[in-house]
Amino acid sequence: MWTKPWNMKEGFLIGGGLIIAGLALELSVGPIIWEAFAWPANGMVLAGFLLMIAMMFLLRKKVYAFQFVGTYQAAIPAMVYAVVLTIIMGLIRQKVGGTWLNDMLSFWPFVLIYVYITAILGVIILRRVTHLSSWKRDLPFLLNHLGLFIALSTATLGNADMQRVKMICGVDEPEWRAMTTDGRIIEMPIAIELKKFIMETYDDGSPKRFASEIQVVTKTFKYIETTVDVNKPYEVDGWKIYQYGYDTQMGAQSQISIFELVSDPWLPWVYAGIYMMLAGAVCMFAIGGRKRT
């Protein structure tokens, strides 16, 4: 063991080491507090992470472990750990503010394994970019791996900057205030006035459509009249307005409509990653598996 070249066994030991380190962190500092990563902390963490990956790549000839990180023997065990931890997550009921396995997303071993996978992605992307051979091999590879790298890193770090608030609007009453997920009332840069709540039902009484005719006024002096449907949010000034609910006691006669307003400044980056992976998947289908030589 630990004789070069390292193999899958060493890969599993490194992953296991990360799990133990994660458990030690969980015991000593407690679960990860993702809210602490709000801007600019997440920007600095991302810069540091990218710098670390660049250093690992540049020092790969000097430090064997950094070279090993870019191999299948490192990547496969990391993915096996990720699958096992995610299966545990899928089998145990998750709740926000839970502990250990009940809140996997804040559980250090789970997060460290995914960070490790992302770091591996970063190193192999740099190696591929510096050793391009043919676009037919490299383009799908880069779309898939770089897309996943961008989506994983920006979705995770950007989560702290996402704002989700609820706004309860009565008919003909402009509303500026909204309620955050932790129950605080805040003033929004957008006001919504409900003009009319629309509810249609099927013959059997089940809901067919619910929507709201609204007037939106923004602090940037925009004045908009629009209709917000389920599945058809309206976007203004970086906020997406969703039809969320209504007075279920009143049904079609509801005099209020509840909206969810979501702002996610990192969304374009996540979408860039998602669209790269989509293009990569199309390439994977078009070009197919490896060819025997």
Added chain:
Amino acid sequence: MSWEHFIYFAIASVLLWAVGAWAAWRNRSAIAYSATILGLLVFFAFILMMWISLERPPLRTMGETRLWYSFFLPLAGLIVYSRWKYKWILSFSTILALVFICVNLFKPEIHDKTLMPALQSPWFAPHVIVYMFAYAVLGAATVMAIYLLFIKKSGVAAEEFDITDNLVYVGLAFLTIGMLFGALWAKEAWGHYWSWDPKETWAAITWLAYLIYVHYRQLPRHRERLALWILIGSFVLLQMCWWGINYLPSTQGSSVHTYNISD
């Protein structure tokens, strides 16, 4: 144009696809291509006329979703056939398409079934159709793995492993597209692209499992039988994602994806 006319178009299409499938077995690829494409055109003509007479794309009801599924299956089969010339793929896609056509023919009441507002989205059909196709192709890969592990047992030919690998690549590509379509839809419907809903968690597990297979197969000096076992294990996880989670205690009442639980 209405569902009453569906049977004529369906019979014509299935007959043409069957001729295509038969021609593929007989290595008459010109007939295979033209019959399958003609069948697709006939079938699409019905979809198009439904579209016009409904004055909306036929994507809303489950019956309409199955219509697209029955259309895309032979199309995907044809693309796979044109790439790798597998004789059996057109038969496979024709039979699957026939199953969904039969459901539409013999269970006509579902055509008007109501659809809750959250499902009324242009993403609904592609998300489901792409996933169904991925499941079908990965099912075929699993059949290959079982055949190579338990029936053939030794002396797996490189070509046989190539078929398995290619099926996994196609299936994984569609699995990825289905998952990402789901993410884009979720952003429009629920305000976030990934919420670790139990269905999403198991979709991520399934996706990672197939990624392990793909990467393990690239590893120099890997064990082929272990690779085939990974494939079978991945398909078990896929079943968990598809319908297994409906029975998991950890997901009761916490997933927007659990089907057929009436409240």
